[in-house]
Structures are given as structure tokens and as C-alpha cells.
Amino acid sequence: MATEKFRDRAGELQEETMVINLGPQHPSTHGVLRVRLELDGERVVNAEPIIGYLHTGFEKTAESLTWQQANTVTDRLDYLSPMSNNLAYVLAVEKLMNLEVPKRAQYIRVLFAELTRIASHLVWLGTHVMDLGAMSLFFYTMREREVLLDIIEATTGVRMNPSYFRVGGLAYDLPDGFHDKVREFLKDFPRWMKMYLNLVQDNPLIIERLKGVAVISREECYAYSVTGPILRATGVPLDLRKDDPYSSYEEFEFNVPTRTEGDAWARFWVRIDEMYESHKIMEQALEKITPHGPYTTSDRKVALPPRDEIYGNMEALIHQFKLVTEGFSVPAGEVYQAVEGPRGEMGYYLVSDGGPRPYRWRARTPSFYNLQTMPLMCRDGLVADVITTIGSIDIMLGDVDK
Amino acid sequence: MIAFVILIVKVLLLIAILMGGFAYTMLLERRLLGFFQLRLGPNRVGPGGLLQPIADAIKMMLKEDLMPASADPVVYRLAPVISAFAALAVDAVIPFGAPIHVFGLTVDLDIANPSIGLLIAFAFSSLGVYGIVLGGWASQNKYSLLGGIRATAQIISYELAMGLSAMGVLMLAHTANLEQIVLAQRREGWFWLPQIVPLLVFFITMIAETNRTPFDLPEAESELVAGYHTEYSGMRFALYYVAEYINLITVSGLWVTLFFGGWLGPGFLPPILWFFIKVGIVVFLFIWIRATLPRFRYDKLMSFGWKVLLPVSFLYLLGTAAFVSGVL
Numbered sequence: 006m007a008t009e010k011f012r013d014r015a016g017e018l019q020e021e022t023m024v025i026n027l028g029p030q031h032p033s034t035h036g037v038l039r040v041r042l043e044l045d046g047e048r049v050v051n052a053e054p055i056i057g058y059l060h061t062g063f064e065k066t067a068e069s070l071t072w073q074q075a076n077t078v079t080d081r082l083d084y085l086s087p088m089s090n091n092l093a094y095v096l097a098v099e100k101l102m103n104l105e106v107p108k109r110a111q112y113i114r115v116l117f118a119e120l121t122r123i124a125s126h127l128v129w130l131g132t133h134v135m136d137l138g139a140m141s142l143f144f145y146t147m148r149e150r151e152v153l154l155d156i157i158e159a160t161t162g163v164r165m166n167p168s169y170f171r172v173g174g175l176a177y178d179l180p181d182g183f184h185d186k187v188r189e190f191l192k193d194f195p196r197w198m199k200m201y202l203n204l205v206q207d208n209p210l211i212i213e214r215l216k217g218v219a220v221i222s223r224e225e226c227y228a229y230s231v232t233g234p235i236l237r238a239t240g241v242p243l244d245l246r247k248d249d250p251y252s253s254y255e256e257f258e259f260n261v262p263t264r265t266e267g268d269a270w271a272r273f274w275v276r277i278d279e280m281y282e283s284h285k286i287m288e289q290a291l292e293k294i295t296p297h298g299p300y301t302t303s304d305r306k307v308a309l310p311p312r313d314e315i316y317g318n319m320e321a322l323i324h325q326f327k328l329v330t331e332g333f334s335v336p337a338g339e340v341y342q343a344v345e346g347p348r349g350e351m352g353y354y355l356v357s358d359g360g361p362r363p364y365r366w367r368a369r370t371p372s373f374y375n376l377q378t379m380p381l382m383c384r385d386g387l388v389a390d391v392i393t394t395i396g397s398i399d400i401m402l403g404d405v406d407k
Numbered sequence: 408m409i410a411f412v413i414l415i416v417k418v419l420l421l422i423a424i425l426m427g428g429f430a431y432t433m434l435l436e437r438r439l440l441g442f443f444q445l446r447l448g449p450n451r452v453g454p455g456g457l458l459q460p461i462a463d464a465i466k467m468m469l470k471e472d473l474m475p476a477s478a479d480p481v482v483y484r485l486a487p488v489i490s491a492f493a494a495l496a497v498d499a500v501i502p503f504g505a506p507i508h509v510f511g512l513t514v515d516l517d518i519a520n521p522s523i524g525l526l527i528a529f530a531f532s533s534l535g536v537y538g539i540v541l542g543g544w545a546s547q548n549k550y551s552l553l554g555g556i557r558a559t560a561q562i563i564s565y566e567l568a569m570g571l572s573a574m575g576v577l578m579l580a581h582t583a584n585l586e587q588i589v590l591a592q593r594r595e596g597w598f599w600l601p602q603i604v605p606l607l608v609f610f611i612t613m614i615a616e617t618n619r620t621p622f623d624l625p626e627a628e629s630e631l632v633a634g635y636h637t638e639y640s641g642m643r644f645a646l647y648y649v650a651e652y653i654n655l656i657t658v659s660g661l662w663v664t665l666f667f668g669g670w671l672g673p674g675f676l677p678p679i680l681w682f683f684i685k686v687g688i689v690v691f692l693f694i695w696i697r698a699t700l701p702r703f704r705y706d707k708l709m710s711f712g713w714k715v716l717l718p719v720s721f722l723y724l725l726g727t728a729a730f731v732s733g734v735l
Contacts, residue, residue: 025549025553031632047705047706137701138623138627139699139701141699145444208700208701210621210700210701210703213707214701214704387704387705388553389704392630
């Protein structure tokens with residue numbers, strides 16, 4: 006009787022999955038990502054990213070600003086690599102205006118774009134490994150990022166949201182001693198990287214946590230419009246710097262690192278190799294940049310006239326007045342321009358109605374697309390793999406939510 | 408009567424030493440981690456931060472003791488106590504030094520000296536996991552529950568290897584009495600060389616036993632927020648820390664006793680000091696490992712425990728048995 010009763014009860018027992026909310030407040034969701042995890046024990050049945058907790062209405066904000074002012078919004082999208090956002094935006098506007106930018110300014114842009122790529126990847130390296138449980142590396146990579154931020158600060162006056170690139174060129178010229186500062190960083194960088202890699206590259210615990218985890222295939226990447234290191238880790242050498250060169254990238258020599266496995270370990274190495282390639286590009290760019298020279302276009306309809314001209318020249322004064330009070334106008338039309346950001350294709354689609362403000366301002370942010378692959382990457386993983394996946398996608402919530 | 412008084416004094420002294428040890432191990436860890444990570448660590452309270460533990464204790468005592476409405480009140484309150492009790496109880500059988508002579512009395516530097524000391528130590532140290540499992544279950548929090556489940560899996564995977572790796576020492580010393588084990592090492596040399604493999608296995612399982620990196624799965628900050636003690640606050644939360652750090656000192660003491668001659672050492676320092684120096688070195692090793700290594704994954708951890716540590720320690724035990732019985 007008793008056994009029958011037990012059997013009856015056992016017959017009614019159903020397997021249930023547990024739903025758990027990872028985030029939006031959680032130590033390793035890199036901001037305010039919320040993941041709705043469906044768990045069977047520790048095994049992940051489904052992982053669904055829920056976004057929008059950092060929605061700031063950047064696109065609409067930008068439409069109420071002038072073309073030049075809207076640049077400041079781009080800094081805040083992917084705040085770890087503001088310069089490559091700046092670059093994509095100013096290139097888009099320049100394309101619409103058919104504006105020529107002095108070569109020197111283009112090289113400086115390349116230098117800073119690569120500098121922020123290294124800075125961004127350093128943060129990724131530190132946080133990714135910290136998510137795996139090894140906390141110390143984070144502090145080391147942050148130390149080196151500090152050197153990079155110091156360079157940015159010395160040049161632009163701010164550390165996080167510089168808006169240094171302007172339509173037509175740069176906001177101002179390089180400071181004195183810039184070359185020495187960068188050269189010193191370039192010299193130290195390989196030595197530091199070697200030290201960091203010593204901590205991780207042969208560490209069986211790290212390899213075990215990354216190898217074969219969060220796998221995604223090339224076809225799935227195509228289907229989800231995934232770009233950047235995630236795509237390159239599946240063996241596709243898509244890199245806009247090579248395939249659709251902008252800002253004189255065609256004059257630089259560098260490789261596009263790829264791997265074929267498509268797992269977290271492959272992405273890890275793609276990003277590490279990319280940092281070395283960026284280092285290479287920075288070295289070349291530094292050679293090309295002369296200490297003094299034009300840093301912005303001479304087109305007075307776009308760039309502010311120099312101070313001394315304003316006091317003696319009527320036309321310069323008018324230009325100054327028009328640019329400050331109204332901003333320049335952009336010919337009517339639409340444009341899409343993308344650059345290879347640290348996280349993938351960072352593009353802007355802009356529509357102008359011929360006025361001084363954008364009619365439509367749309368950002369194609371890589372993290373948004375890359376994050377959508379999370380359910381694919383997490384399938385059949387464990388809870389720990391979800392964390393690995395988040396770190397490995399290298400999401401940037403400012404970039405996702407906009 | 409006098410023996411009873413001595414016992415009470417010894418118990419109180421031991422608890423005081425352990426609580427002090429807990430407080431300053433924690434401070435040491437925080438400061439050392441600071442240095443490992445290019446920071447200073449807590450150095451504001453008192454000279455060099457030496458009063459930090461007192462400030463922490465006051466803070467913890469003044470914090471509100473929260474309990475989730477849906478928690479099981481009895482188990483929730485009991486769980487941290489079990490953990491702390493088990494951690495303290497193990498130390499009762501560990502000899503801290505050679506017997507000393509005061510006021511014409513001979514005093515053993517341990518609370519109890521049972522002939523099965525090692526077994527008692529293992530029994531109490533595995534009791535500690537109940538605190539974690541029950542705490543995780545009683546909190547009615549999903550993260551806590553996962554942490555509790557992980558603790559169970561971990562302890563099952565590692566207890567066996569831990570026990571087996573200590574058996575070799577038992578065979579060599581012909582006793583399970585920890586004081587006799589130390590004395591045997593005085594006669595035959597420290598056991599670390601003949602037991603080099605079990606020594607490593609024991610060290611790994613020690614880390615697992617104390618739930619520290621790379622085996623800190625039950626609390627896994629980056630995965631489970633705080634794991635089994637997510638819902639705990641105030642002194643109950645602190646009790647888990649007491650348990651963790653005292654466990655750390657205890658297993659270090661056990662390791663030192665089994666393989667590195669316990670309180671033995673050259674005569675220029677008193678035995679008790681040798682014991683604490685050795686334990687201090689092991690504790691430093693623990694902190695170093697924590698600063699360096701990432702975390703195991705749940706499934707890898709279990710396969711490592713069952714497929715590597717257990718067979719290795721078992722085979723080595725067979726070898727030791729053959730050696731001791733004279734087959735080899």
C-alpha cells in the first residue's frame with residue numbers, strides 16, 4: 006500500500022526547470038544586462054538576454070543637436086572605445102559633405118582609433134579573466150589602460166569621452182611631447198603583454214574554461230550579422246580596415262588575425278593578436294605623424310578659423326559666428342559609413358535634409374548584434390559558461406541599449 | 408579538578424587564538440591581495456590597518472540581521488552556527504606544540520588527544536559543509552540553492568581523496584593519534600618526502616574543503632553573486648567568514664601536522680612558534696593561489712576529483728601499504 010502510494014506520487018513528479026534572473030544587478034553582467042536563464046540543475050536550457058536597462062535615447066538626442074555636437078553622443082555609445090565611434094561618425098558626415106581631411110589628421114585618427122582598440126581590449130582581457138575567477142589580472146590591465154588614458158587626457162583634456170575627432174579633422178593639435186609618450190607606451194606594451202599572457206596562456210584552468218565553450222558557427226554568425234572578433238574567430242577574415250579602407254588604412258601594413266574554432270578560446274586569441282596588430286599600426290602611424298602640421302580641414306565653412314584671423318578678417322568673423330551659433334549645413338542626402346571598432350562593425354546611417362541638424366541619426370552598434378547570439382552560445386552550457394559567454398562576446402551595454 | 412580548570416583555560420585560549428587568527432588572517436589576506444593587485448588594501452584603521460578587524464567586527468555586529476520572509480527560520484539561523492562550530496571543533500585535536508611545564512604541571516598543547524584524532528578531525532571538517540548546504544537551502548534564494556548544491560557535489564568529490572591521501576601517513580606512523588604522528592616524524596623524519604604525492608593531493612583537497620579559489624564554486628562571486636550566503640547579513644554572515652578562515656587555519660595545521668612534522672623544528676625557537684610559522688606559510692600559499700588562479704567549472708571539478716585525485720591517491724596508498732608491509 007505504502008509503495009503504491011509512493012509510486013503514485015512519483016508518477017506525478019514532473020521535471021521542472023528553474024528560471025533565474027541573472028542581472029540586471031549582478032557582478033559579472035558588465036553593467037545592466039539581464040539574462041533570463043532557464044536551468045535544469047546547472048545545465049542551461051535557455052538563456053535569453055533582456056536589454057533596455059540602459060536605454061538613453063541617444064539616436065533621438067543626436068537629432069536635436071547640430072552635426073558637430075552630435076559627435077559627443079557617439080562617445081557615450083561604446084564608452085570604452087570612444088575614438089572609433091567618433092571616427093565612424095565624422096567619416097559618415099565627411100562622406101556626405103565630400104570633405105577632404107588632411108593626411109596628418111587621418112594618421113592621427115588611425116593612431117587614436119588603434120589606441121582605443123588596445124584600451125578596450127585591455128578592459129576585456131581583465132574583466133573576462135576576472136569573470137572566470139582570477140581577479141588579479143584585471144588590476145594589471147587597468148594599470149596599462151591608465152597609460153593610454155593618460156595619453157588621451159594629455160591630448161584632449163578628458164579621459165573617457167574625448168570627442169577629439171571633429172567633422173573636418175581634429176578638435177585641436179597634438180600636445181608637446183606626444184610622440185615621446187606614445188613611443189614609451191609602444192616600447193612597454195609587448196613586455197607587459199608577455200607578462201599578462203604568462204598568467205593565462207598556459208593555465209590549464211583558463212584553457213579548460215574557454216576551449217569548446219560558447220561555440221558559434223560561421224553560418225550562424227552570418228545569420229545574426231555578427232561582426233568583429235567573434236566572426237573572425239570562425240575563420241572569416243572580415244575586417245573593414247582591409248576590405249573597405251577608410252582614413253588611409255590602406256597605407257598601413259597589418260594582418261587580420263583569424264581562428265577557425267569559433268569558441269571562446271579562439272576569440273580570446275583573436276583579440277590578443279589584434280592588440281599586437283594595433284600596436285604595429287600605432288608604430289607606423291607614429292612614424293607618419295609629423296609633430297606639427299595641419300590638423301583640420303582648411304574649409305572655413307566647416308572648421309573654426311584660427312583665433313588671430315578672427316580679429317583682422319571680416320569673413321573669418323562671420324564664419325566663426327555662423328559655426329558657433331548655427332553650425333554648418335550638410336547637403337541633403339543619406340549615407341552609411343562603418344569602421345572596424347573593437348567589437349565589430351560600428352556604423353552610422355545618417356539622413357540630412359540640408360539643414361544644420363541631422364534628420365535621421367542611426368547607429369549600427371556591434372554589441373547589439375553580437376549579443377543576440379547569446380542563446381546560441383549558451384545552449385547546453387553550464388551556469389559558469391553563461392558568464393564565460395558574456396565576457397567572451399565582450400558586450401558593452403551602452404552600445405547595446407543606445 | 409585542576410585538570411578540568413586547565414582544560415577550560417585551554418579551550419578559552421584556543422578559541423581566543425583562533426578568533427584572533429581568523430581576524431588577522433583575513434586582514435593579511437586583504438592586504439596581501441592588495442599588494443598582489445597593485446593596491447594598498449585596508450590600511451586606514453590603526454597602524455598599517457591593524458585595527459581593521461575590530462572595525463569590521465563592530466560593523467558586522469551593528470548590521471541588521473535580515474531573514475527572507477520565505478526562509479525556513481530554524482534552519483536559516485542554525486546553518487552558520489553549524490559551520491562555525493565544525494570549524495572550531497576540528498582544532499580540538501590538533502597538537503600545537505610539545506607538552507610544556509608550568510607550575511610543576513605538564514600541559515599538553517591540545518584540547519583532546521584521542522587515539523583516533525585524525526578521524527575526528529575529518530568527521531568535524533566534513534560536518535562543516537552542512538552549514539553551507541542548509542544555509543543555501545533555507546535561504547529560499549535560487550543563487551543560494553545552487554551554491555548549496557555545488558557545495559554538496561564538491562564535498563562528495565573531495566572528501567574521499569582527502570581521506571585516502573592521509574592514510575599513507577597513518578600507515579607510516581602506525582597510529583591515527585595526531586600527537587603520535589608528530590612524534591613518529593621526529594623518529595623517522597618528516598613524511599613529506601615519502602608522501603610527496605598524497606601531500607599534493609591533500610593540499611588540493613584542502614583548498615576544496617575550505618571553498619577557496621580555484622574551488623570557490625559554492626560562493627562563486629561572478630556566477631552566483633555570493634552563492635550560499637547571498638541572503639545572510641550581520642553576524643550570521645560573519646559567522647560564515649569565521650568558519651571559512653578558521654577552516655583555512657585548521658586544514659593548514661592538519662597538513663603541517665601530517666606532512667611537515669607539526670611543531671617539530673630546530674631548537675632555537677619554541678615548538679609552538681614553529682607550528683605557527685609553518686601554518687603561516689601555508690596560509691600565504693592559499694592567498695597567493697587565490698590571487699592567481701581562476702575558478703574551476705562545476706563539471707570539470709567533479710571529474711578532476713573522481714578521475715584524477717581519487718585514483719592517484721588510491722594507487723599511492725597501495726604503494727605505501729606494500730612498502731610498509733614489506734612486500735616491496
